[in-house]
Amino acid sequence: MICPFCQNANTRVVDSRVTGPKGGDGIRRRRECPECQRRFSTLERVEQRMPQVVKKDGRREPFDVSKVLQGLQVALRKRPVSSEWVQGAVQRIEQGVFSEADKGEISTHRVGEFVLAELRSVDRVAFLRFASVYQEFNTAEEFMELIQPLLTSDQDQ
Ligand SMILES: [Zn+2]
Numbered sequence: 001m002i003c004p005f006c007q008n009a010n011t012r013v014v015d016s017r018v019t020g021p022k023g024g025d026g027i028r029r030r031r032e033c034p035e036c037q038r039r040f041s042t043l044e045r046v047e048q049r050m051p052q053v054v055k056k057d058g059r060r061e062p063f064d065v066s067k068v069l070q071g072l073q074v075a076l077r078k079r080p081v082s083s084e085w086v087q088g089a090v091q092r093i094e095q096g097v098f099s100e101a102d103k104g105e106i107s108t109h110r111v112g113e114f115v116l117a118e119l120r121s122v123d124r125v126a127f128l129r130f131a132s133v134y135q136e137f138n139t140a141e142e143f144m145e146l147i148q149p150l151l152t153s154d155q156d157q
Helices: 065-075 083-100 108-122 124-134 140-156
Strands: 012-019 026-032 039-045 052-054 060-062 105-107
Touching: 039 083, 052 108, 065 083, 065 108, 065 124, 083 108, 105 108, 108 124
Parallel strands: 052 105
Antiparallel strands: 012 026, 026 039, 052 060
8 A cells, every 4th residue: 555645655554443334344444654654544345335436427437535635635735734634534525425325326526525525624725726626617606606605704703
């Protein structure tokens, strides 16, 4: 397993536990990178249970949590957000996807909304970066709709 922070190829497992909504359909492993000392989690599941992500053009591909991590890291580049938060967010997004995948399927749009919800709570710049890349806005109104909650919470302060 490659370290998501420094790309070092050798990481070690520090903890493994069985997980899953019905108990025992996945294994979560806590890993540590001996190069950068950072920790991250991986989740192994049998492939049939992995939700299929339905793209805009109708093609499907297995949900890949590493893409979620990648998207978060790009959005959060040089932002003051800890790697611990990122790992927690990845797990929450993954849980959301697994619990919501209807008949084993979920749209890329919905996955993006999970990511946006996490970013909105932690860093506005990252939120807007992700929104501008992953949401396809048809109109300026759609974009305003998305950022309206941010503007509103400004006024509350
Ligand atoms: Zn590392």
